[in-house]
């Protein structure tokens with residue numbers, strides 16, 4: 001529980017920092033898919049608010065999945081991660097880079113994440129798209145942009 | 157901010173959690189794994205390995221990831237104007253790296269001209285076994301396959317053009333040797349090797365695959381390998397490189413439509429069905445055999461009237477197909493296809509329906 005409070009406080013501090021000014025640091029940069037992504041992707045997601053709603057759904061499905069929920073319950077912080085993932089996804093979908101979290105490798109290095117666990121998150125991502133009525137082909141733009149992070153995230 | 161991480165204890169805990177979450181859901185075997193994304197193992201090919209309908213892909217069969225084993229069994233039914241094909245097989249993928257497959261194929265003919273030859277041969281009590289049955293002849297083949305993924309990733313490396321690349325081999329044993337010989341093939345068993353390159357382009361929700369196969373197969377081996385001139389002379393079984401292409405467009409995460417092209421050789425082209433002396437009017441012995449006796453006269457008359465020996469000239473075409481594949485869940489997938497197989501042996505314009513069921517564990 002200690003780490004939970006820590007994360008919560010850091011999250012709150014970050015939220016305030018984000019509201020206050022331009023980012024002081026960015027731990028991760030945009031990926032570069034070979035064929036790019038459709039330029040209207042962010043818009044098709046419903047803009048930044050749409051992305052936020054999608055991330056909420058993502059964590060809803062993650063927390064329902066016994067294959068991965070325990071990891072997030074033990075090491076994660078849904079509130080903080082929702083906030084940071086929204087920033088990250090807005091960035092990879094072609095929006096401004098306001099991401100304030102750690103790099104993907106730093107954030108996941110100690111978690112020993114496996115390929116099946118990563119794919120479970122991908123399944124949750126597709127479910128979140130369906131829940132938020134984001135067309136499959138639009139959803140694939142996000143998958144396209146996030147896929148290269150596999151290398152940093154899956155360490156086992 | 158991340159400074160507080162990295163303690164050994166935390167790492168161990170993470171690993172234990174990971175292990176537990178795997179074992180608890182499948183306590184009978186931690187090695188079982190179905191973590192792969194929908195349809196990315198490919199479906200069930202007619203050769204048994206993972207791929208499209210006819211073309212093997214570089215993807216490894218089954219839903220396993222690099223952490224486990226998965227596989228399945230499948231059945232394919234093909235209905236063509238003059239042929240019916242049944243495929244029954246199984247395949248296993250190991251650690252998304254290596255794949256083993258087996259396929260049992262039966263082709264039943266519905267060919268008036270071949271049946272007539274079979275009837276004539278049986279009436280004449282021909283010494284030579286043509287491998288034909290007047291009630292419809294069958295071809296039977298077993299295919300053993302192995303494939304290994306070399307490098308690249310079809311799905312995750314969307315920031316690189318490097319395709320997933322695999323090499324594989326099939327060993328095909330056609331157990332209807334007499335029939336295959338009658339169709340002028342040189343050999344009834346042979347191997348093939350191939351290299352496959354697969355990439356998913358998420359931007360366009362499209363999978364593209366290119367395969368190069370080194371083979372001498374006639375109709376994927378169903379009518380044997382290589383060819384001979386009459387009476388099994390001047391045989392030739394030189395292998396060559398043939399191209400295969402397949403593409404699938406994902407309409408939904410578990411639903412794809414696509415098409416394939418498979419280059420075929422044409423070694424049996426214009427080779428008559430090798431009936432020995434049965435249909436030969438030039439051979440002195442055969443001709444006299446045929447015109448002697450009532451049976452011979454009748455058969456000779458039928459053959460002459462129907463220009464049977466001309467109708468028995470063979471041809472082979474490249475294969476094309478369009479398909480749609482649907483995976484309702486990770487335990488089974490269905491493929492419906494329409495095949496354009498062109499000329500097969502002595503029958504022309506073999507277009508027809510294809511249905512495949514692939515159950516995965």
Ligand code: HEM
Pocket residue numbers: 007068071072075076077081084085088100101102103107108111113117118119121146147149150153
């Ligand atoms: C492309 C896929 C993924 C993306 C984009 C992603 C993104 C993120 C982000 C932005 C953070 C916050 C980093 C920070 O705290 O500064 C994070 C943390 C975390 N992620 Fe992921 N993640 C992905 C996959 C996964 C997977 C597959 C798992 C586990 C199954 C996972 C588990 C976690 C956990 C437990 C944390 C919290 C770590 C901590 O606060 O100490 N992530 N992730």
